[in-house]
Amino acid sequence: MARDDRLKMNVDRISEKVIGGDRLVDEDFLVLEEKAELYQLGFLANHIRKRLHPEKVVTYVIDRNINYTDICISACKFCAFFKAPDQKDGRVLTFSELAGKIKETQDLGGTQILLQGGLHPDLPLEFYEDMLRFMKTTGIHIHGFSPPEVCHFANISGLTITEVLQRLIAAGLDSIPGGGAEILSDRVRQATAPRKCSADEWIQVMDEAHQQGLRTTATMMFGHIETAAEQLEHLRRLRQLQDRTGGFTAFIPWPFQPDNTALAEFGGIEKTSGLTYLRMLALSRIYLDNFANIQASWVTQGPQIAQLALFFGANDFGSTMIEENVVAAAGVSFRLSEQEIKRLVSAAGFEPKQRLMDYTLV
Secondary structure, eight states: OOHHHHHHHHHHHHHHHHHTTOOOOHHHHHHHHHHOOHHHHHHHHHHHHHHHOTTOEEEEEOEEEEESBOBOSOOOTTOSSOBOTTOTTOOBOOHHHHHHHHHHHHHTTOOEEEEEOOOOSSOOHHHHHHHHHHHHTTTOEEEEOOHHHHHHHHHHHTOOHHHHHHHHHHHTOOEEOOTTOSOSOHHHHHHHOTTSOOHHHHHHHHHHHHHTTOEEEEEEEESSSOOHHHHHHHHHHHHHHHHHHOOEEEEEEEEOOOTTOHHHHHHOOOOOOHHHHHHHHHHHHHHOTTOSOBBOOHHHHOHHHHHHHTTTTOOEEEEOOSSOOHHHHTTOOOOOOHHHHHHHHHHTTOEEEEBOTTSOBO
């Protein structure tokens, strides 16, 4: 029997496993990635979404992405946002600027701040603690400091990951975003961001955060130099950690945005198509059977593809993103108000509902 015929039979067999609620093994993922048609992946992912969320509700959160500094020593090849420490136009937000951004967010019904920044070489851990305490006086939920930042804080302070998280929590940190994961393969990380934390360190931060009672999200930035096997490695690491802790609230995959980045300039990498994005979204929904929520990425794909994502496994429309700087630096600048998100969700046949970080409804 020819190889293509065997793979087609395997796709049918794997589809039966998915419909029956069985967990996929790694080989199943690779077969689906290589041979399943887009409509097959969409059908299977939509089946899982309806099984997990039969009420046809699509959630969203009102928040703002605040980048407290663009000064960064990591110099990731996929980032168009950072400024090197010796560049004169790099800056750190003042607490007064933070207060203004938080007030505007709350006036728009916002419930949280997504707080992330560059790996600044000169700011001590106490600066971040003071920033958290100041922000908590406003009553806002702080969803902040991705694992590379936590590892950086440990390096500059001489403390362990456990100790750093204990101090951040005591100062007011409420949850951790899944940024800085990119692809959890050390080959990819060494090639694209060698100064950033390793894949094992990223997992360690999230594991420890879950042990200390913090809920977190998980992400994947795909569509650059990684292979299908490395995409699988990324998803496997997340699924294994979720099996141990159950601490992830959602998974958010998005494609690499190449414009204005060193990786695109020297690597000849083109933008990921909407169809490729939908394939990866569906594959993620199918493989990550222990994640309750999958988030659509309208910030990178635009509103129409995000609507389609609701039929490829996504049950969450993400954030209103009152402010977003990192993706915008790569030349992508979609913007949606709460009213527009509700309209888009309703037009797709779902009921929009505002949520908090832990997916309880407002």
